[in-house]
Amino acid sequence: MPHGKKSPTIYDVAELAGVSISTISRVLNSPDKVNVKTRKRVMEAIDRLGFVPRAEARAHALQSANRIGVLTPFFTAPSFVQRFRGVASALSKENYELVIYPVDSVDHLQGYISSIPLMRTIDGLIIMSLSLGDQDAQRLSNNGMETVLIEYSHPKLNSILIDDEYGGQMAAEHLISKGHTLLAFLGDIEPPEKYAIHPVKSRLQGFKRALREAGIPLSEPYIRSVPYSQEETKKAAHELLTLPTPPSAIFVASDIQALSVMKVARQLNIRVPQDLAIIGFDDIDVAEHVDLTTIRQHLDESGRLAAEILLARINEPSRPLQHINLPLNLIERLTT
Amino acid sequence: MPHGKKSPTIYDVAELAGVSISTISRVLNSPDKVNVKTRKRVMEAIDRLGFVPRAEARAHALQSANRIGVLTPFFTAPSFVQRFRGVASALSKENYELVIYPVDSVDHLQGYISSIPLMRTIDGLIIMSLSLGDQDAQRLSNNGMETVLIEYSHPKLNSILIDDEYGGQMAAEHLISKGHTLLAFLGDIEPPEKYAIHPVKSRLQGFKRALREAGIPLSEPYIRSVPYSQEETKKAAHELLTLPTPPSAIFVASDIQALSVMKVARQLNIRVPQDLAIIGFDDIDVAEHVDLTTIRQHLDESGRLAAEILLARINEPSRPLQHINLPLNLIERLTT
DNA sequence: TGCTAAACTGAAAGCGCTTTCATAAAAATA
DNA sequence: TATTTTTATGAAAGCGCTTTCAGTTTAGCA
Numbered sequence: 001m002p003h004g005k006k007s008p009t010i011y012d013v014a015e016l017a018g019v020s021i022s023t024i025s026r027v028l029n030s031p032d033k034v035n036v037k038t039r040k041r042v043m044e045a046i047d048r049l050g051f052v053p054r055a056e057a058r059a060h061a062l063q064s065a066n067r068i069g070v071l072t073p074f075f076t077a078p079s080f081v082q083r084f085r086g087v088a089s090a091l092s093k094e095n096y097e098l099v100i101y102p103v104d105s106v107d108h109l110q111g112y113i114s115s116i117p118l119m120r121t122i123d124g125l126i127i128m129s130l131s132l133g134d135q136d137a138q139r140l141s142n143n144g145m146e147t148v149l150i151e152y153s154h155p156k157l158n159s160i161l162i163d164d165e166y167g168g169q170m171a172a173e174h175l176i177s178k179g180h181t182l183l184a185f186l187g188d189i190e191p192p193e194k195y196a197i198h199p200v201k202s203r204l205q206g207f208k209r210a211l212r213e214a215g216i217p218l219s220e221p222y223i224r225s226v227p228y229s230q231e232e233t234k235k236a237a238h239e240l241l242t243l244p245t246p247p248s249a250i251f252v253a254s255d256i257q258a259l260s261v262m263k264v265a266r267q268l269n270i271r272v273p274q275d276l277a278i279i280g281f282d283d284i285d286v287a288e289h290v291d292l293t294t295i296r297q298h299l300d301e302s303g304r305l306a307a308e309i310l311l312a313r314i315n316e317p318s319r320p321l322q323h324i325n326l327p328l329n330l331i332e333r334l335t336t
Numbered sequence: 337m338p339h340g341k342k343s344p345t346i347y348d349v350a351e352l353a354g355v356s357i358s359t360i361s362r363v364l365n366s367p368d369k370v371n372v373k374t375r376k377r378v379m380e381a382i383d384r385l386g387f388v389p390r391a392e393a394r395a396h397a398l399q400s401a402n403r404i405g406v407l408t409p410f411f412t413a414p415s416f417v418q419r420f421r422g423v424a425s426a427l428s429k430e431n432y433e434l435v436i437y438p439v440d441s442v443d444h445l446q447g448y449i450s451s452i453p454l455m456r457t458i459d460g461l462i463i464m465s466l467s468l469g470d471q472d473a474q475r476l477s478n479n480g481m482e483t484v485l486i487e488y489s490h491p492k493l494n495s496i497l498i499d500d501e502y503g504g505q506m507a508a509e510h511l512i513s514k515g516h517t518l519l520a521f522l523g524d525i526e527p528p529e530k531y532a533i534h535p536v537k538s539r540l541q542g543f544k545r546a547l548r549e550a551g552i553p554l555s556e557p558y559i560r561s562v563p564y565s566q567e568e569t570k571k572a573a574h575e576l577l578t579l580p581t582p583p584s585a586i587f588v589a590s591d592i593q594a595l596s597v598m599k600v601a602r603q604l605n606i607r608v609p610q611d612l613a614i615i616g617f618d619d620i621d622v623a624e625h626v627d628l629t630t631i632r633q634h635l636d637e638s639g640r641l642a643a644e645i646l647l648a649r650i651n652e653p654s655r656p657l658q659h660i661n662l663p664l665n666l667i668e669r670l671t672t
Numbered sequence: 673t674g675c676t677a678a679a680c681t682g683a684a685a686g687c688g689c690t691t692t693c694a695t696a697a698a699a700a701t702a
Numbered sequence: 703t704a705t706t707t708t709t710a711t712g713a714a715a716g717c718g719c720t721t722t723c724a725g726t727t728t729a730g731c732a
Contacts, residue, residue, distance in 0.1 A: 394719055
């Protein structure tokens with residue numbers, strides 16, 4: 001229905017219906033407070049003009065935007081995407097918009113953190129896998145910006161964590177139970193970005209500890225710290241697998257890197273799992289496609305939970321903070 | 337810096353600096369229009385109070401939100417994610433927020449389309465892989481909502497397309513050049529959702545035509561239409577590969593499904609590419625990890641381009657509409 | 673020094689909606 | 703029928719910022 005000029009405002013509707021704007025606003029927001037006949041007349045006017053309230057105006061008056069934000073690095077990495085899926089699914093029931101703030105530098109992060117809570121452009125914030133200074137956390141909390149942290153925690157904010165160290169232990173125990181004695185580890189232990197978190201380090205610790213307790217050595221050459229880049233991962237995997245005495249099993253601290261390791265093994269004609277067992281971490285979607293054994297960390301669930309907690313707190317700010325610990329599961333497939 | 341009450345407004349700053357709010361607004365929006373000394377004083381007041389303009393108020397006054405929206409189905413499917421990546425990368429340079437509207441039903445789509453342009457909560461819209469009624473397209477256009485369509489087109493809106501039919505042809509030609517004569521096709525030809533588009537059908541057409549021209553038959557049992565679900569895809573793949581005379585090559589119309597086919601082949605101990613050649617479509621990230629031969633459709637690029645066109649039009653609405661056709665490339669890896 | 677042009681600044685209107693408060697009308701009660 | 707409640711509505715005050723317009727300074731120049 002092409003119509004020439006500007007879109008109608010609440011004033012136009014009021015005029016057409018012969019009532020005041022207050023009444024229009026009421027039929028929109030609390031219909032039961034207006035007389036049935038008037039309501040009907042107003043509805044007709046609304047339909048006739050195709051009126052839709054301008055969201056910004058509403059947000060301005062209401063001081064709330066029905067919008068929640070997600071602050072995240074690498075927002076297109078599979079594991080992050082799956083968390084998003086969880087967030088989106090929780091949000092789709094309610095009437096919230098989802099806005100994404102991709103973070104790819106400390107400045108970015110700082111900028112967002114310092115302005116977002118004051119701009120009030122969103123009602124709540126989910127921060128994924130980003131380390132947050134105490135100052136910043138305080139700021140969010142003080143400014144009343146409801147926030148939930150994933151993979152990080154702070155006493156003043158909600159958080160959802162997993163036990164990375166235990167995950168590493170699970171990987172070790174699984175490999176040990178399969179009879180392996182010469183193991184290796186590959187993962188991004190030290191992300192160069194200052195704003196990133198270090199869950200991988202914990203996974204390695206758990207892995208090491210379990211091995212130690214089982215009396216199985218894990219010497220330096222068998223521990224490789226590699227950034228997520230496919231190139232570097234493949235290079236490191238190659239070096240590891242062409243060692244004089246190559247490991248018989250590898251714990252790769254992220255599925256995405258495990259894929260690279262599998263690829264290198266294929267290139268080297270190393271059979272998986274006969275010659276080499278591989279266990280990943282995350283259980284991203286493709287893990288199943290390629291039959292990768294891995295530690296599942298319920299990514300979708302973490303996102304959904306984060307959104308739910310957020311909505312709950314937004315609607316009822318007096319609720320207590322929540323600090324949730326999500327379980328991990330070993331998903332055994334064909335690579336071990 | 338914990339501070340008790342509400343966050344400061346432009347009025348507070350004005351008072352502290354001893355000037356009018358107009359001046360505050362000016363130092364924020366057109367600093368050169370205000371005297372250096374005043375500006376300095378204002379900046380100090382701003383810093384002292386930690387003032388940040390409320391985004392909604394600004395948007396309300398400005399009638400523009402510096403925010404662009406993306407309407408998309410399956411927004412966590414790898415191919416969509418990669419397009420997002422492109423969009424985000426283009427947006428990160430400018431100061432635009434990215435809001436996502438996941439569509440999982442016709443109602444959803446209709447609701448968004450009819451209200452978004454009037455709510456004016458965003459300055460521009462990217463619609464991915466969704467078919468748009470003429471009415472709706474007109475509405476967007478008439479209401480002055482800048483829009484770019486991906487994988488669909490309408491004369492009144494910008495669009496970015498690929499030549500799916502040619503893609504199918506490329507796949508056929510590649511397989512033929514490898515000496516295959518008994519081919520098969522697997523893909524989601526008829527998406528059940530009314531709002532979805534049917535690029536896969538075109539891919540099949542191109543595939544068929546190329547085979548016909550080469551004098552190679554493709555009979556019904558070798559053409560399987562299957563929804564994206566992993567379960568169903570695997571089932572269909574299994575049937576195809578256990579046919580009395582199984583095909584020696586398959587064109588799978590999406591990489592994600594190709595992964596499933598690869599998995600089934602593995603389960604059946606069918607060697608790829610010796611016993612079975614597989615070629616996918618899309619070239620999603622994992623395709624490289626698993627060495628899948630495929631037709632690349634430049635997903636990242638399509639997203640980036642869409643965002644760039646959008647921004648260009650937003651800044652200069654008089655620019656002509658653009659209808660872009662993105663090229664396709666054969667990426668030969670190890671599955672053919 | 674006197675006059676005109678340029679540079680600054682403030683008052684006020686506007687952006688479109690929500691909501692409180694007071695009033696008028698209708699319903700309920702005496 | 704007169705009086706008290708209840709219900710329905712409108713007027714008007716915000717929400718916090720941008721921008722036009724006019725007025726005031728300051729600078730430029732003769």
